[in-house]
Amino acid sequence: GKPVDLKRFRGKVVVVNVWAPWCAPCVVEMPPLAALQRRYEGQDLVVIPISVDKPIKLPDAKSFIDVNAPLPLYIEPTFRLPAAFGIKGMPSTIIYDRQGREVARLAGEARWDTPEAFALMDALLKR
Numbered sequence: 259g260k261p262v263d264l265k266r267f268r269g270k271v272v273v274v275n276v277w278a279p280w281c282a283p284c285v286v287e288m289p290p291l292a293a294l295q296r297r298y299e300g301q302d303l304v305v306i307p308i309s310v311d312k313p314i315k316l317p318d319a320k321s322f323i324d325v326n327a328p329l330p331l332y333i334e335p336t337f338r339l340p341a342a343f344g345i346k347g348m349p350s351t352i353i354y355d356r357q358g359r360e361v362a363r364l365a366g367e368a369r370w371d372t373p374e375a376f377a378l379m380d381a382l383l384k385r
Contacts, residue, residue, distance in 0.1 A: 293371035
């Protein structure tokens with residue numbers, strides 16, 4: 259219910275995932291994102307899933323994210339975020355390094371619980 263600025267996460271590797279409860283690939287991608295967050299729990303990596311949907315859909319997003327612990331729920335109900343981030347489709351993921359610089363961007367569903375994804379995160383955490 260309160261605005262969150264990404265600057266709050268400076269010093270961490272930040273994985274921002276823009277999704278919606280009605281987006282089938284988004285739903286498929288959420289468990290691997292939860293696995294990614296669990297693997298790096300207690301380290302300087304944070305997964306920030308941002309649901310882009312109407313406020314009346316908040317219960318749907320909340321119930322879905324609750325089964326994908328330890329992911330938090332962030333909501334962007336104005337639909338301005340995709341345009342502001344240059345996102346053309348969902349799900350979309352943007353990865354920022356510890357200095358807040360965008361280092362990777364992926365449009366579409368991804369497996370975030372693979373050795374390749376872990377290797378990328380390990381490399382970013384060492385920088």
